[in-house]
Structures are given as C-alpha cells and as structure tokens.
Amino acid sequence: MFRFDLQHECDGARRGVFHTPRGDVQTPGFMPVGTVGTVKGLTIDQVAATGADMILGNTYHLRLRPGHETVARLGGLHKMCGWDGPILTDSGGFQVFSLGALNRVTEHAATFRSHLDGAKIELTPEHSIEIQQALGSDVAMVLDHVIALPASATEVEDALARSIRWAKRCRDVADRPEQALFAIVQGGLDPVLRRQCATELASMPFEGYAVGGLSVGETPEEMYATAAITTEYLPPEKPRYLMGVGTPRDLLENIARGIDLFDCVMPTRNGRNALAFTDEGPIKLRNAVHREDTRPVMEDCVCLACRHSRGYLRHLFNANEMLGPILLSHHNLMYYGRLMREARAAIEAGQFSEFATMKLRGWGFEPMSVSANGVH
Structure with missing residues (x-):
C-alpha cells in the first residue's frame, strides 16, 4: 500500500513521491503540525491551501485529550479534524523527553506524569502503537528514547540500544497494513553510533526511516553533519524524515543532505x-x-x-x-x-x-x- 518513487537527484537532494492509500506526498515536503488534531489557529481548508500533502498529529497529546478511544469513536483522526489526506502521528517519545523531571524511562516503558493533571501514565512501545492504530493515522512512528544533547557516550549508547529494541517491539505488534511504520535513528552526534543505529534499523522491514534526536541542543552545523552521516546508511528506496526541524535554512541544508520530509x-x-x-x-x-x-x-x-x-x-x-x-x-x-x-x-x-x-x-x-x- 505504500511506495516511495525516487524520481530525481541533484547535489545530494532527492525529488520523489511517497504513495499512500490516502494520496501522494510530494517530496521534499513539509508537514504542518496539528498536535491535538488542529493546526493551531487555522481551518483545515486554510491548511490545505498552503500546499501541504500530509499533516502531523501527536500520540501523547491525543492520548491525554480527548483520548484515543474517543478519537476512534468519532471516526478516527481524519474524520474528526476533516483532513482527507495522509496523517503522520509522532509516537510520544519527544514529549516524554520534553517533560524532563516528570518522566522515568526503563526497559519496559516510559512512565511520566501528565502535564494536565499529574496523572501517572505508562507508555510502552506496544501502547504507543495501540494508540496510533486507534487514531487511524497513515504513518505511525516507533517509540524511541530521546535524550538531550550534549550527553555522555554512555547515555547516548544506552538510548540508542533501547530505541532499537523498542523499534522491534513496535514492529512486532503493528498489524494494520493500511498504516505504515517508520523507524527512528538515534545516536547523538557520534558518527559511529549513527551508522550503527541506521544500519540495524535499515535491516528491518519499515516503510520509512526518520532521523531523530536532533534539534535538542546541538548547533545547526552539528545537526547538518549528523543528518548527512545518517542518510548515508539509510535505504535509498525509502522516505527519510527529519523530525522537528526547522528554519527555512534548516530545510534547504538538510534537503541537500538527502532528507525528504520535515515537520516543525x-x-x-x-x-x-x-x-x-x-x-x-x-x-x-x-x-x-x-x-x-x-x-x-x-x-x-x-x-x-x-x-x-x-x-x-x-x-x-x-x-x-x-x-x-x-x-x-x-x-x-x-x-x-x-x-x-x-x-x-x-x-x-x-x-x-x-x-x-x-x-x-x-x-x-x-x-x-x-x-x-x-x-x-
């Protein structure tokens, strides 16, 4: 149901089309962020007029309100917000990271307190996929372990290894053929660790690959270098998504480094x-x-x-x-x-x-x- 056609390459940049059951996504492309089922302040028609092919929703925020079960009863995220095209949902990993002192990460799950009412929530890789399947997004992201930069080599290696193990757990429970699953490459700013993570994830059957763990404290130059290293080891026949980036300059610099999709x-x-x-x-x-x-x-x-x-x-x-x-x-x-x-x-x-x-x-x-x- 999902296919990426790479049509042109020039100066490291890629021109392609990501085919989905709900329509084609032209790449390189930018996804407006509709965290809680709305691109803040705009109607869906106004968002469509910007030329966006795909928008983004967030697992963590929609899990808290209105709740993924409620979204499902309202007909899924597409029907609820009125968007007919593809939707990508983030797994909640970045939000767990951003909560800082409110979270605790173990091998089993990320446990944290809701920023709304302080309620204790456990987010396992399996539960993240369960939520995203209930939301009915076209592209689901695996749950990854995001850490702030700079970080020690031990911290980066631990988060990388856990992200790979969690990606396998997500892949094992994802059972909706109409929903693509994207893996997320971690590894901090270390070229060797980025290569290791990208290579391991590329050996698994994912429909796309994201470069994660950036825009979390590094310089723009460090981000660009890390993106270039990572894309070198990703399958050319699959779309590449740089998460949470960025300025207009960031977009062009990373397009030149082989990135296809962005959100920010x-x-x-x-x-x-x-x-x-x-x-x-x-x-x-x-x-x-x-x-x-x-x-x-x-x-x-x-x-x-x-x-x-x-x-x-x-x-x-x-x-x-x-x-x-x-x-x-x-x-x-x-x-x-x-x-x-x-x-x-x-x-x-x-x-x-x-x-x-x-x-x-x-x-x-x-x-x-x-x-x-x-x-x-």
Missing part, C-alpha cells in the same frame, strides 16, 4: 508571535518601523496575510486581536509550502545548488558547499 511548529509558533518568514529573512511585525508601512509582507505571496499591509498586521498584534496570529500563521505555512515546491522544481531542473545559494544569501547566510556527490 516554527512557522505557526512564530506566526503567533508576529514573526513572518520572507525571502529577505524574518520580519518582526511588532517593530515600530512597520507602523505606517503600506506594503504586504511579501509582494508575490497569495496568503491571507498578504492581502493586508504590514501596518495593519502590526496593529492587529498590538491590539491583541486574534486575527493577527491567524493571518501570519497562514503566511508562514504558505511560505514553507512554496519553498518546498521551488526546491522540488530546482531538483528536477538539476539546479538545486544554485537555488539553495540564492535563498541562503537572501536570508543572510553563506551558500552551502556542494559537490557532485552532495554536500561536503
């Missing part, structure tokens, strides 16, 4: 805080310089926000009007969607390096260094 709360979170992404870099619309600015955020953008002036958008935020965050969230997701479409076109044309260089210079960054075999 950054476009909507920043939009709610009056920051807009543009080809000239981010714009902070609360700044007084925009008080009487009649220009849109971007001249050639067709989002809801760019029907209005920067001055009006600044007024909405300063007046604490809910329309401001809605409009700018839509703009940022439209910007990410357009960036992905342009990247795909550049790969097809054999001009990804030139495209990425132009974008990076517009954002104030040095161009990436690429060779015929990709980034170096």
